[in-house]
Amino acid sequence: MELDWLKDFLALAEQRNFSRAAELRHVTQPAFSRRIRALEDWIGTPLFERGAQGAELTAAGTHFHPLAEDMLHRLHRARRDTKAVAEREAASLSIAATHALSFTFFPGWIRARLPLEALGTINLVSDSLEACEQIMLAGEVHALLCHHHPDAPGRLEAGRFESRVVGGDVLVPMCAPGSAWTLEGPTRLLGYSQASGLGRILAAAAPTLPGPAEVVFTSHLAATLMTMAREGYGVAWLPMTMAGEELERGRLVRAGGEAFDVQVEIRLFRALGGNNPGAALLWGM
Template sequence: MNWLEDFMELAAVRNFSTAAAARHVTQPAFSRRIRALENWIGTELIDRSSYPVRLTGAGETFLESSRELMREIYRVRDECRQQARAGIEAVTFSALHTIALSIFPDLLTAIEERTGPFITRMHATDFYDCVESLALGRCDIAFCYSHELGPPVLQTGQFASKIIRIDPFYLVSKADQEGNPIIDPASWPKNKDIPLVAYSSDCFLGKVQSQLMLDMQKAGSSFRATYENSMSEAIKRMILAGKGIGWLPESAAVREIEQNELCIIDRKPTEVSLNVLAIRRQGVGSATQERFWSNLRGL
């Protein structure tokens, strides 16, 4: 379905960058998905030699069939949803892994103490898939981070949002028996790279991390990545194993900091405050969704 909707968007605007922005994905990811569709069909659908791009003869044929297929798919989906609403309604969420693991359970408990229980479904994923899930109607509410150093987040137009929490983003190290960092950039030899447990450069926290690293590099620090992952939980495990320093949201590390397993390195220069956003589409949702949203308190 994603491939079909990508193709129809590209056919409408005839520009990869514009279509990717409309589909809330990066242009490289969008291009890969169009190429995956063409591989599945077995022939090129887009003539990339012209500007703006054009559909090939096969592309023109496939476009009409795609529209018919999507209309039928959404008709069947709506019919199934109407049948499901006759029973118990669930609220469907999409969230970044860190938020799904470290913030959402306590948030849900706090809301249920005021309103009674909910049936919930959670899809833990990366930033771009989280935003795309909301835009395409695959979830009712999305939870993601927002910060000026990261990629932009949907907060206007057809979307409504609430900042529900501030989550500080700390540079941390494994702590020794005295509670001091085993790796401290302030005392690290200037001629040696600091071992870093790093986020993947294409994830949200990776983009924030990259800017913080640049700031430290300007001050004379240099880094050597020893491990890379897009999930905070994986980053934390490797820092605890002594593989390097790294950045973690407070929500993912608070227990280990309190138990002196991790310690924060030099709070002020290396810390940023991440907004935790709850985002939904404008308009009236199900009664269950509206009950959850109305009791979701913003800062």
């Protein structure tokens, strides 16, 4: 069995559509279908029922779904933990950051403070907030950079960790230009999964919608939701640090007024009593 087969299976289980899942996995649909069939052959039973409406999990597929997620999570953790053992001695500073901030906020933020050579070797771990909190609690990184809202506290208790505000952001409901899905009436929502810090914030602080809404798609990646919103699948609350340029260029538009915006902080967390020189220097910048 190949690792990609598990990723393909989870993508199809989430998308319920071969063409969208193949696009998400960056392969052609025929190649994607062959890999799904290879996984079913390896297991020995169909995992999906194919139909005109897409693909639905069979009873066997439903049983295999959580097992596949767990296997993939364990394999990724084993790879990350093993790599961390080798890198810990060489890296002078390890930082965990959520996906959205890793790709947008972090590069400019770190460059504007000090030349990288002043901090020594930096190891950046990019993952969901849930995974970043886990590795922070395990002491595998020196600092954590994430979105934060006072109504949605995380797992890093004040008695063990301290934090400071290093920036700000705003979550704005966005959709495709001319989309039928806005906040003015019945709408389709593109939501964040439970592992997402932005999903945690919206669950606690999102304003009440004026009309009925249905969550039709979830992902812990803001970039995925941005793409889905741009393609007209629904409305997503997106961080301006990521989607601001899409808004300026007209590839996305507001799905509602500013009353629906959610103001958030960008915070840097570190463990109390840490003695890493790079982390101390970063904290003081």
